[in-house]
Amino acid sequence: MKIASMEILSFLSFILLSIAYTSSSAATPSVIIVGAGMSGISAAKTLHDAGVRDFVILEATNRIGGRIKKTEFAGHTVEMGANWLHGEGGPLKNPLYEMSKKIHLKKYFSDFSNVSLNAYKQEGGKYSAEEVDAAFTKVEETESFGAKFSKMLNANKANQDDMSILDLERLHKTDPKTNLERMVDFFTFDGEQAEAPRVTSLRHVVPMAESHDYGENSYFVADSRGFESLVHLLAKQFLSYRRGSINDPRVKFNQVVREIKQSKSGVTVKTEDGKQYQAKTVILSPSLGVLQSDLISFTPKLPMWKRRAISEFSIGIYTKIFLKFPKKFWPSNNGTEFFMYIHERRGYYAIWQHLENEYPGSNIMFVTVADDEAIRVEQQSDEETKAEAMEVLRKMFGNRIPDATNIMIPRWKSDRFYRGCFTNWPVGYTQERHDHLRAPFGRVYFTGEHTHPRLFGYADGAFYAGGDTARTVINCLKKKTC
Numbered sequence: 001m002k003i004a005s006m007e008i009l010s011f012l013s014f015i016l017l018s019i020a021y022t023s024s025s026a027a028t029p030s031v032i033i034v035g036a037g038m039s040g041i042s043a044a045k046t047l048h049d050a051g052v053r054d055f056v057i058l059e060a061t062n063r064i065g066g067r068i069k070k071t072e073f074a075g076h077t078v079e080m081g082a083n084w085l086h087g088e089g090g091p092l093k094n095p096l097y098e099m100s101k102k103i104h105l106k107k108y109f110s111d112f113s114n115v116s117l118n119a120y121k122q123e124g125g126k127y128s129a130e131e132v133d134a135a136f137t138k139v140e141e142t143e144s145f146g147a148k149f150s151k152m153l154n155a156n157k158a159n160q161d162d163m164s165i166l167d168l169e170r171l172h173k174t175d176p177k178t179n180l181e182r183m184v185d186f187f188t189f190d191g192e193q194a195e196a197p198r199v200t201s202l203r204h205v206v207p208m209a210e211s212h213d214y215g216e217n218s219y220f221v222a223d224s225r226g227f228e229s230l231v232h233l234l235a236k237q238f239l240s241y242r243r244g245s246i247n248d249p250r251v252k253f254n255q256v257v258r259e260i261k262q263s264k265s266g267v268t269v270k271t272e273d274g275k276q277y278q279a280k281t282v283i284l285s286p287s288l289g290v291l292q293s294d295l296i297s298f299t300p301k302l303p304m305w306k307r308r309a310i311s312e313f314s315i316g317i318y319t320k321i322f323l324k325f326p327k328k329f330w331p332s333n334n335g336t337e338f339f340m341y342i343h344e345r346r347g348y349y350a351i352w353q354h355l356e357n358e359y360p361g362s363n364i365m366f367v368t369v370a371d372d373e374a375i376r377v378e379q380q381s382d383e384e385t386k387a388e389a390m391e392v393l394r395k396m397f398g399n400r401i402p403d404a405t406n407i408m409i410p411r412w413k414s415d416r417f418y419r420g421c422f423t424n425w426p427v428g429y430t431q432e433r434h435d436h437l438r439a440p441f442g443r444v445y446f447t448g449e450h451t452h453p454r455l456f457g458y459a460d461g462a463f464y465a466g467g468d469t470a471r472t473v474i475n476c477l478k479k480k481t482c
Contacts, residue, residue: 035448043447066081066285081227106223116136117336150207165189195371260299266279320410322365324406324407325402374412378411
């Protein structure tokens with residue numbers, strides 16, 4: 001009864017906000033965009049191109065790009081977040097891949113075909129290529145069967161029937177049994193979704209939209225300008241720059257939004273340093289993890305349908321741990337870019353990649369952990385993680401290898417401005433619920449990679465989502481179709 005009353009109040013607030021809108025003074029911007037990641041910048045460009053140029057972008061950090069984030073490590077640029085681009089071979093063109101070609105962004109084809117030659121046992125030694133290939137064949141059977149079953153589930157849009165990828169594996173009798181099979185399963189599914197098959201929706205993830213649309217080939221970005229140069233490429237089309245940096249007065253850095261308040265006269269946004277900004281509408285583009293946290297409060301409170309949609313979607317943790325060594329001790333000839341370490345614990349320092357192809361002589365490699373292992377690593381010191389990683393490397397390459405001289409560990413889950421890396425569609429999460437996730441409440445519009453119905457979790461999904469949300473806001477402002 002209490003919840004029902006709250007829902008009625010929220011609904012009434014929504015109606016009042018929608019019908020009682022009155023124009024603000026000329027000094028009040030039309031739109032405040034919260035967040036300057038790919039989706040926020042894409043939204044701003046779409047507004048600009050449509051003639052809506054009185055907007056303000058409030059960014060919590062001192063940079064644009066969001067989870068597309070580079071850093072300097074041991075004298076080289078590495079990507080803490082988004083790293084790969086899909087392009088070539090698919091029926092559609094990836095807009096970000098096409099943009100990367102325009103600015104000659106350095107990227108390298110990732111050849112996963114020989115990973116079966118580099119699978120290391122828990123206590124040392126390698127699995128035979130035949131053993132590893134058999135495990136990959138099992139996963140490929142799962143994916144092939146899953147694509148057909150997913151098509152059947154999606155045939156009737158009104159039917160919300162779904163199952164997890166793990167359920168599918170059990171149904172097809174291809175669920176992993178051995179440590180090697182579990183590792184290949186992790187490599188295939190967790191390595192893409194950052195969560196285990198037991199969590200992931202078959203209906204919405206298989207086949208993976210990214211590779212289905214743009215092709216199976218993936219390209220690893222390794223450029224001193226960073227992946228984020230694609231965000232800057234967009235921004236330079238409508239924002240003013242000076243000496244390579246944004247100096248547009250509409251972009252406000254280090255503005256941590258803490259409250260969004262709607263009223264009859266518009267929307268007021270309050271920041272952590274006590275500033276207040278007013279506008280007719282707000283486009284909210286922080287990560288799903290931020291929306292799930294208590295960083296931003298809403299007045300009136302978001303209704304239950306919106307809070308459920310936010311709470312029940314899933315955001316994964318995908319952590320690349322970078323290590324620098326005084327010398328190279330691993331093979332770096334053709335077909336040795338990737339290594340797998342097979343441990344009894346799922347995903348324990350599992351996927352290794354060296355950067356000799358991208359940065360010859362750098363002596364840098366990184367290991368990827370995800371989900372629970374990534375959260376665990378975040379909670380311990382760098383020295384503890386380095387000791388664990390070195391123990392694994394010595395199992396793989398022998399006890400005489402040198403210690404790492406540098407280590408860098410992103411902590412996405414702990415960072416209050418992100419609270420995760422990218423989203424994953426969990427089993428049982430309905431299309432109707434995702435419609436609620438994307439839907440506006442009053443004059444507050446929601447965008448981000450998590451709101452794209454197919455390309456959730458990817459930078460191109462953020463690009464498309466920002467544009468889609470902005471077009472909805474443009475219709476609201478110009479055609480009064482709010």
